[in-house]
Amino acid sequence: MSEVKVSRETFNDVMVPNYNPPAIIPVRGEGSRIWDQQGTEFIDFAGGIAVNALGHSHPRLVAALKDQADNLWHLSNVFTNEPALELAKRLTELTFAERVFFCNSGAEANEAAFKLVRKYAFDNFGPEKNEIISFEKSFHGRTLFTVSVGGQKKYREGFEPAPGGITHVEYNNLEALKEAISDRTCAVVMEPVQGEGGIIPATPEFVKGVRELCDQHNALLVFDEVQTGAGRTGELYAYMGMDVTPDVLTSAKGLGGGFPVGAMLTTAKIAESLGMGTHGSTYGGNPLACRVALEVINTLSDEKLLADVKRKFGLFVDGLESIGAKHGIFEDVRGSGLLVGGELKGEWKGKGPRFLAAAREEGLMLLVAGPNVLRMTPSLIISDEDIKEGMIRLERAVAKVVAEGADA
Numbered sequence: 001m002s003e004v005k006v007s008r009e010t011f012n013d014v015m016v017p018n019y020n021p022p023a024i025i026p027v028r029g030e031g032s033r034i035w036d037q038q039g040t041e042f043i044d045f046a047g048g049i050a051v052n053a054l055g056h057s058h059p060r061l062v063a064a065l066k067d068q069a070d071n072l073w074h075l076s077n078v079f080t081n082e083p084a085l086e087l088a089k090r091l092t093e094l095t096f097a098e099r100v101f102f103c104n105s106g107a108e109a110n111e112a113a114f115k116l117v118r119k120y121a122f123d124n125f126g127p128e129k130n131e132i133i134s135f136e137k138s139f140h141g142r143t144l145f146t147v148s149v150g151g152q153k154k155y156r157e158g159f160e161p162a163p164g165g166i167t168h169v170e171y172n173n174l175e176a177l178k179e180a181i182s183d184r185t186c187a188v189v190m191e192p193v194q195g196e197g198g199i200i201p202a203t204p205e206f207v208k209g210v211r212e213l214c215d216q217h218n219a220l221l222v223f224d225e226v227q228t229g230a231g232r233t234g235e236l237y238a239y240m241g242m243d244v245t246p247d248v249l250t251s252a253k254g255l256g257g258g259f260p261v262g263a264m265l266t267t268a269k270i271a272e273s274l275g276m277g278t279h280g281s282t283y284g285g286n287p288l289a290c291r292v293a294l295e296v297i298n299t300l301s302d303e304k305l306l307a308d309v310k311r312k313f314g315l316f317v318d319g320l321e322s323i324g325a326k327h328g329i330f331e332d333v334r335g336s337g338l339l340v341g342g343e344l345k346g347e348w349k350g351k352g353p354r355f356l357a358a359a360r361e362e363g364l365m366l367l368v369a370g371p372n373v374l375r376m377t378p379s380l381i382i383s384d385e386d387i388k389e390g391m392i393r394l395e396r397a398v399a400k401v402v403a404e405g406a407d408a
């Protein structure tokens with residue numbers, strides 16, 4: 001173990017206080033296990049918030065990264081490069097898309113998408129068609145445009161004035177969308193499963209209805225697949241299991257398997273609206289990032305692997321339901337693939353962070369989606385043994401919290 005030179009206290013001394021991490025500092029990961037500075041081992045049900053799609057230090061990703069590191073790190077968008085072209089080619093082969101824009105994060109992919117839908121409407125229908133409709137509780141990132149399209153006021157507050165022309169309606173409520181949409185709408189933006197909002201899957205009727213309404217009003221349909229994409233739901237992209245095709249799709253998180261990368265995917269016709277000089281990113285399409293993402297996508301686009309993600313959803317649901325039945329903490333267990341949520345009930349509502357802290361004490365990393373939902377987004381190749389062991393640790397953590405009582 002290396003000598004510890006920095007600790008959690010250092011964070012308060014040198015970092016902007018927009019996060020409040022726990023005391024432990026992880027230093028190494030392998031598969032779905034992580035070790036902290038003291039050598040304590042954790043099972044990772046958090047997966048870097050749906051990022052470590054192939055776990056930690058996957059040999060194929062490590063090899064791809066090292067090989068690329070020996071050759072070419074960065075060029076900027078003045079030149080194109082082989083990994084970017086190969087990744088874009090692969091993404092267009094595997095999805096509805098014909099054109100790709102690369103960037104570095106989910107927020108940036110969405111920023112590009114929101115700019116594109118406005119520009120496409122401007123080019124094809126005129127400046128009046130500029131309204132974006134999105135959904136309450138949605139999350140699309142932390143830039144000013146993305147917190148404005150996002151349906152959670154708390155992320156906007158204090159940063160106003162926000163960009164205008166954005167309306168939020170209730171998710172899974174087609175009537176509400178019908179009321180709000182018009183020929184001035186340039187796009188409807190949705191997550192196929194709301195992630196940060198509480199692991200809320202769109203109903204099949206809703207998704208189809210949204211597509212139809214968009215078509216009726218010449219509005220583009222944007223799927224934010226930053227969290228649901230790259231195999232997370234057991235489909236390479238969630239739309240593939242929904243009988244609906246979006247016009248624009250954003251991907252990040254799992255796409256890089258831990259290396260920062262984002263992508264916006266669209267059709268050739270729509271892409272024309274981001275002509276030369278209209279948008280850009282210095283790092284977007286960086287060879288290191290694209291080489292790793294290509295390895296991620298090639299590994300994930302495997303029917304057996306994706307089918308196994310759906311099977312493991314069953315293991316998570318069974319584990320959570322059995323803990324819920326024993327300790328009476330869950331009102332609902334839901335999700336899609338390895339995006340799983342357990343909604344807390346009754347006196348346990350709002351106590352998500354307590355369960356997280358107790359789980360950590362037992363050697364398990366998990367997440368919340370808002371204060372009422374325990375969220376799990378592990379590696380897509382987590383072993384059955386690690387799921388089982390993680391559930392044993394979770395059960396111990398839940399038992400401790402329940403024994404202390406809701407008001408402790």
Ligand SMILES: Cc1ncc(COP(=O)(O)O)c(C=O)c1O
Binds near residue numbers: 142252253
């Ligand atoms: C659906 C969705 N969109 C966008 C984002 C923002 O991605 P990033 O944090 O990479 O900017 C997130 C992150 O949680 C997300 O879940």
